[in-house]
Amino acid sequence: TVPRFLTAPGEDAPLLRRALLQAAVETAQEQDCSGVHVLYPTDEEADFLEEAGLARRITLQFHWKNPGYQRYDDYLARFDSKRRNQLKRERAAAATQGIQLRTVRGADLTPEHAQRAYTFYTSTCERHAWGQVQLTPGFFERVFRDLPDTVEMVEAVKDGQVIAGAFNLATPERLYGRYWGCTEEHPFLHFNVCLYQSVDDCIRSGRKVFEPGAGGEHKVTRGFEPTAVHSAHLIFDKRLDKAVRSFLRMEHMRLAPAVEEAERICGLKPWATPVPGSTGT
Template sequence: MPTDTPLRLRILDAVTDVPAADWDALAGPDAPPFARHAWLAAMEESGSATEETGWAPHHLTIWRGPKLVAAAPAYRKFHSMGEYIYDFGWADAAARLGVEYYPKLIVGGPLSPATVPRMLIAQGEDIPALRKALLIAAVESAQEAGCSSVHILYPTDEEADFLEEQGLARRVTLQFQWKNPGYASYDDYLSRFDSKRRHQLKRERAAAATQGITLRTVRSAELTQAHAKRAFEFYEATCERHSWGRVQLTPDFFSRVFKAMPDSVEMVEAVREGRVIAGAFNLATKERLYGRYWGSIEEHPFLHFHVCLYHSVDDCIRAGRKVFEPGAGGEHKVSRGFEPTAVHSAHVIFDRRLDSAVRDYVRRERARLNMAVEEAEQISGLKPWPLPKIQTG
């Protein structure tokens, strides 16, 4: 198809309005699971991310003739749950100004706090031009749909640079991620800690054996619908156990993902006296592990750390994975070797008063990040600690 063929924008009400092969060709063969068509389709078709649940699909696609050349997953949002780039305070400020904050348009995936390419571009295309076309489409379609703002969540560093250059307010927040510089064994990893922290980790890691608990990871062909059912039950139990918890995913979501993406799904199981008492639903690529949801039906000291952290760190070392992203929050991860890592978002709000206030807020927030990183260094016990300085200019 000649590159001078006019481009055409289509807003999709469902990701299934475009063939999976076309979408995944943009994402590429090594794309994180959250960028894949099957993940988004499972979210929508299971009833987990729909207009009724506050996630109205509004996917941006650009076509040259019959060929899909660019796409960005997007949703009109009617609340701020399930995004993990917290803007509840912005919504409160909007209310004080008399601005209707919802709906807003987010570019990103539902319930997936992971850095993922947000602007998918076909090979051989003009990347800056199509990124700009997607951004213009996001802003203009959001305004036409009565949205207050556009928020691009968890873009790559390169995309965040581009969005900042285009005038969006760039927000930098922290996640705690495990990094592998080339460990040969778990003991090799432990050697990076000072003696006090190393003793603590050995003691906590040894607890499972004294409790009669064994852990294993179930992958690929071993996964069954029984595992999918168990994953939902653990997820539901955790949501209901905490006051902030909210069940947003349906059993059908897990069923669909286990069927459609067995190459990407991993299930950590903790077994005691022949019964699975806890588990974690994770996603993986060759180089990265993504922790998503966990739960338990019994309480034991350090069980959460075993299921969600220690066992998977050991797995990552054996597999040679470079990064383990266990999800949002969790400062307790720092003392267990997870390093503060910058993640990004970009924002534009159509009310000038609120936009100005948000830009001032993100500047001040960003200036405080290096203090948070240095505080983490004080409690980490890692030696040497590679401080990831955050650009605050």
């Protein structure tokens, strides 16, 4: 989630947002696009887009948030003893399986890491019915070459071979989990590569938030908190636009009980995000 309507400081931001949105719609129509979609805007921008007539969607991601942990044990301390022991067992599984975990970043990244990232990415896409390979080897080569301070690669090594990996992107305050894959299946390998190793890294480096990607209600029991993310949609075909808006209203009605259950497990305050359509959209 970042600002999507970029305006210079001191300018009339609401006025320029309206101009930018109008230009986006006109450009999409001129190019015979099916519609305009704004993904991951800020809350303020999502409010503006809804007021402008776009269909607003609210979905959930599960983010790990760091209130100031000094050690990994501080993170474990937030759980009751049963859940704490479960997490300890899951993380300890790697050692009993003869698997070492490491995070590679900065100058230690090589073209070989980019090749492995692509291999793991495609292995996951091909393993699942919903998977679709969209990124190319060249994409990973360019990212690892040109953005070494932004890329992190979590790797699982067994008998001298890298058997699993996660391709992440990082800023000083946030870590973003993107793609993972493996060539061998082991219990809890996914949790160790995609969650626990990076949580520990975030605590060590003082990062405030770890966003491991979409989906995954299993993350709630591991301390990842339900977080609302927004998008807004304008579909030019009136029939399809009506159907999508109807779906979004039903989706939110189904989402609310799941959010409440996730918050109960996390011990969080009740969710207070407004229901799409409450203002007539």
